[in-house]
Amino acid sequence: MTMGNVLQSRPSKVGLSDINLSPGPFCMSFQFNLERLKASIERFGLLNPPYLVKGSSFTVVAGYRRLLAIRELGWADIGCRILPGDLLPLDALLFNLYDNLTARQFNPIEKGMVLKRLTQYLTREEILSHYMPMLELPSNMHTLKLYLSLEDLDDVIKVSIATGRLSMKVLGILRSVRKEDQREINQLFTSLKWSVSLQWQAALWIMEIAGREGRSVKEILGDERILTMVKNGKMNSPQKGRAIVRELRKWRFPTVMEYERSFKKGVSDLDLPSKVRVIPPPFFEGVDYKLEIVFREGKELREKVERLSRTAGLEEIADFWKTYNRG
Numbered sequence: 001m002t003m004g005n006v007l008q009s010r011p012s013k014v015g016l017s018d019i020n021l022s023p024g025p026f027c028m029s030f031q032f033n034l035e036r037l038k039a040s041i042e043r044f045g046l047l048n049p050p051y052l053v054k055g056s057s058f059t060v061v062a063g064y065r066r067l068l069a070i071r072e073l074g075w076a077d078i079g080c081r082i083l084p085g086d087l088l089p090l091d092a093l094l095f096n097l098y099d100n101l102t103a104r105q106f107n108p109i110e111k112g113m114v115l116k117r118l119t120q121y122l123t124r125e126e127i128l129s130h131y132m133p134m135l136e137l138p139s140n141m142h143t144l145k146l147y148l149s150l151e152d153l154d155d156v157i158k159v160s161i162a163t164g165r166l167s168m169k170v171l172g173i174l175r176s177v178r179k180e181d182q183r184e185i186n187q188l189f190t191s192l193k194w195s196v197s198l199q200w201q202a203a204l205w206i207m208e209i210a211g212r213e214g215r216s217v218k219e220i221l222g223d224e225r226i227l228t229m230v231k232n233g234k235m236n237s238p239q240k241g242r243a244i245v246r247e248l249r250k251w252r253f254p255t256v257m258e259y260e261r262s263f264k265k266g267v268s269d270l271d272l273p274s275k276v277r278v279i280p281p282p283f284f285e286g287v288d289y290k291l292e293i294v295f296r297e298g299k300e301l302r303e304k305v306e307r308l309s310r311t312a313g314l315e316e317i318a319d320f321w322k323t324y325n326r327g
Contacts, residue, residue, distance in 0.1 A: 011049040011079030016071055019058040019080075025089065025117065026061050026096045030109045031162035037069045046070070050080045051095065053087055061087075062096040090121040101134070107162040111135045112150030119148065146172055154179055160186050167196040170203045177207060181217035188221055188244075192230075193237040198245050205248040225251065270313050273304040278317060289318060 023029075040047075050063025060067060061083055070078050083092065097114060100106070106114065114135060118127050124144065132139040137147065146168070150158065160166035166189055174182050185206060189199055210220050220226070229235070229243045260280075267278050275294035281287065295301040308314070 011081055013077050014052065014058060014080045014082075015077045016067070016075065019052065019060065019067060021060070021064075021067055021071065023064070024059050026059075026093050027064050028096060028100060028106070028110050028113045028117070029064050030113065031107065031159055032065055034065065034069045034072060037065060038073055041066075041069055041073060046078065050078065051083055051099075052080050053083050053092060054085055058082075061092045062099040093117055093121070106135060107164075108147070108168055109150050109158050109162040111137065112147040115144065115147050116151055146175070149175060154183060157182055157186050160190050165190045167199050169196055170199045173200070173203050173207065177217070181207075181210075184217045184221055188230075192241045192244075194241045198241050202241075202245050202248055205245075205252040209248070209252055267317065270317070271311055273307045276304060276308065287318075 046066065048063070048066070050067050051061040052058040053061055058080070063080075067078065083095070087095075115127060115131065118131055122131075124141070128139045128141070128144060132144065137143055150161070150171075153161075157166065157171075161168065161171060166186055170185075170189070174185060185203055188202070194202070206217055206220050209215075210217050213220075225247050226244060229240050229247060232240060232243070235243060263280055272278075273293075277292040279290040279292060281289065293301065293304055295304060
């Protein structure tokens with residue numbers, strides 16, 4: 001029977017016990033909720049039958065989640081379409097991919113599953129040029145390697161990535177550390193609400209501190225300076241995350257933090273106009289400073305600039321942070 005005939009044929013009844021419901025070679029589903037699907041099937045029946053291929057048992061090509069929902073509903077058999085036995089594995093994989101693309105969005109782990117399976121049949125150049133854009137991913141080797149590594153992660157890490165609680169940007173940093181360390185950092189990020197940028201900063205500084213001091217990630221996160229923030233009952237989760245990042249920054253860059261304090265003290269002693277801010281170079285490693293002036297009208301800008309021209313002490317502003325060395 002040809003593929004066209006299969007698509008037009010009536011579904012055949014197949015006993016659920018005859019279908020291999022373990023994730024097979026064509027599966028691309030991870031971390032999903034069956035409740036809405038079960039409710040739909042209970043009310044309207046199975047609108048789109050699963051597709052199977054016959055071997056020693058039936059292997060699922062498309063419709064894996066539908067079959068799991070059917071099993072949970074207690075059905076004994078289900079109408080399925082049986083694909084030709086000589087169907088090539090790549091064709092079966094692409095059949096499932098296109099079937100999924102029309103119905104839903106893939107989470108990052110599922111995108112990694114798709115790409116990993118495609119590498120068995122296609123060159124990386126083909127995947128980069130055609131399938132990465134299809135999955136809405138940048139077509140570069142770095143991204144491809146990152147997504148190909150996802151299936152090797154612990155399930156707890158994969159769940160965090162699939163649900164968006166651990167960012168892919170952070171995972172790029174964590175790939176090089178031990179799985180125990182990955183779990184520790186993941187636990188910190190999933191226990192509180194973190195933005196992607198704060199996750200990235202915290203992960204980077206935790207690993208740098210651990211490497212510099214010859215300590216494990218668990219020891220760093222168990223330090224009283226971090227635990228004090230985690231246990232602070234007066235802060236909500238986002239506030240705790242920001243406080244932890246500030247503490248890690250102070251820990252990672254103690255000298256820079258002293259420079260910042262000295263610089264801010266020197267600037268605060270100046271009689272600057274309101275809404276005027278002096279921004280030092282990052283980590284005080286450059287020579288260029290920035291002046292930020294917030295205003296609504298040209299007259300207000302002129303007044304602030306004229307007042308700045310009369311402010312004493314501006315000539316020494318680039319040396320304020322050096323008081324730390326003299327102190």
